[in-house]
Amino acid sequence: MEVDLFQRHPKNPLITARDIPYQVNTVFNAGVVDLGPEVLLLLRVESTSGRSHITLARSKDGVHDWQIDSQALMHPGDGHPYEEYGIEDCRVTAVEGMDGWLLAYTAYSPFGPAIGLAQTEDFLQIRRIGIAYPPNNKDAALFPRRFNGLYAMLHRPTASGGSIWIGYSPDLRFWGMSEVVLPARGGPWWDGSRVGAGLPPIETPEGWLVIYHGVKEMPGGPIYRVGAALLDLEQPHKLIAKTRRWVLSPQEPYERTGDVPNVIFPCGGFVRGGKLWMYYGAADSSICLATASISDLIDKIRHESD
Ligand code: BMA
Numbered sequence: 001m002e003v004d005l006f007q008r009h010p011k012n013p014l015i016t017a018r019d020i021p022y023q024v025n026t027v028f029n030a031g032v033v034d035l036g037p038e039v040l041l042l043l044r045v046e047s048t049s050g051r052s053h054i055t056l057a058r059s060k061d062g063v064h065d066w067q068i069d070s071q072a073l074m075h076p077g078d079g080h081p082y083e084e085y086g087i088e089d090c091r092v093t094a095v096e097g098m099d100g101w102l103l104a105y106t107a108y109s110p111f112g113p114a115i116g117l118a119q120t121e122d123f124l125q126i127r128r129i130g131i132a133y134p135p136n137n138k139d140a141a142l143f144p145r146r147f148n149g150l151y152a153m154l155h156r157p158t159a160s161g162g163s164i165w166i167g168y169s170p171d172l173r174f175w176g177m178s179e180v181v182l183p184a185r186g187g188p189w190w191d192g193s194r195v196g197a198g199l200p201p202i203e204t205p206e207g208w209l210v211i212y213h214g215v216k217e218m219p220g221g222p223i224y225r226v227g228a229a230l231l232d233l234e235q236p237h238k239l240i241a242k243t244r245r246w247v248l249s250p251q252e253p254y255e256r257t258g259d260v261p262n263v264i265f266p267c268g269g270f271v272r273g274g275k276l277w278m279y280y281g282a283a284d285s286s287i288c289l290a291t292a293s294i295s296d297l298i299d300k301i302r303h304e305s306d
Pocket of ligand 1: 029088089224260263265281284
C-alpha cells in the first residue's frame with residue numbers, strides 16, 4: 001500500500017550534479033517560479049569547495065530539457081559578508097502589488113545561518129535587501145499577500161525548539177510582531193524534533209496551505225519528511241489544522257542515499273489545474289518533483305488533524 005499522498009514524477013530525479021555545466025558536488029533544494037511558458041528553478045548548488053551558491057535552470061514544461069546557467073546567480077564570493085559561507089535553500093514569492101519577485105534564503109554567515117532577503121525583476125540582476133533575522137535561523141518563506149499593509153514571512157529560529165514562527169514588516173527591513181505558528185510536535189512523531197516551512201504559503205479558500213518539512217532524529221541520523229497545514233487567511237499566525245501523518249517520505253533509492261540520506265526537502269512549487277507541483281531536494285543530492293491534488297491535501301489536513 002502507498003504510504004505517501006504525493007505522487008513522484010516518473011522522470012525523477014529531474015536534475016543531478018551531472019547536469020550542471022561546471023564542476024560541482026551536488027544540486028538540491030530549489031526555489032521555483034512558474035512563468036507560464038517556462039519554469040525557473042533557483043538551484044542550490046554545492047561546489048567542490050563545500051559552500052553553496054544559487055544557479056538558474058529553465059525548462060518549458062518543468063520536467064524536461066533543463067537549460068542550466070554556466071555561472072552562479074548568487075555566489076558567496078559576491079562580497080556580502082553574511083553570505084561568506086554560502087547561500088542556501090532559496091524560496092521565491094511574487095508579492096501582490098509589487099514588481100518582480102522576492103527571494104528569502106539562508107545566508108550562511110561565519111556567525112551562523114541567517115535569513116537573507118533579496119529582490120529581482122528579471123533573474124539577471126539580484127538586489128540584496130539585507131538580513132531579516134540574525135543567526136541561527138533558516139527556512140524563511142514570504143506570503144504572496146500583505147496583511148494590513150504588512151509583509152509576512154514564516155521562518156524557523158533554531159533556538160525555538162525547532163518551531164515555525166511568523167514575523168511582519170512594513171518595508172522588508174524591520175521585522176516584528178513575532179508569533180509561533182507551528183511548533184515541532186515533540187516525542188516520537190515524524191515531525192517531533194523540528195519543522196520548517198517548505199513552499200511559500202499557497203492561498204486556498206480554506207486557508208493558507210503550508211507544506212512543511214518535519215524531522216525525526218533517529219539513532220542513524222535525522223529523517224526529513226513532508227507534512228501540510230492550514231493557516232487562517234486573515235490572521236496567518238493562527239493554525240487551523242495540520243496533518244497527523246506525513247504526505248511524502250523518503251522511499252526511493254535517490255531519497256534514501258546521497259550526501260545526506262533520508263531527506264525530502266521542498267522549497268518551491270506551483271498549482272496547475274488543482275494540482276500542486278512540488279519540487280524537492282532528495283538526499284541533498286538531486287532535484288525531484290512530486291504532485292498532489294490540493295483538495296486531497298486539504299481533506300487530509302482537515303480529517304487527520306489532532
Ligand atoms: C537542513 C538544511 C537543508 C538540508 C537539510 C538536510 O538543515 O540545511 O538545506 O537539506 O538540513 O541536510
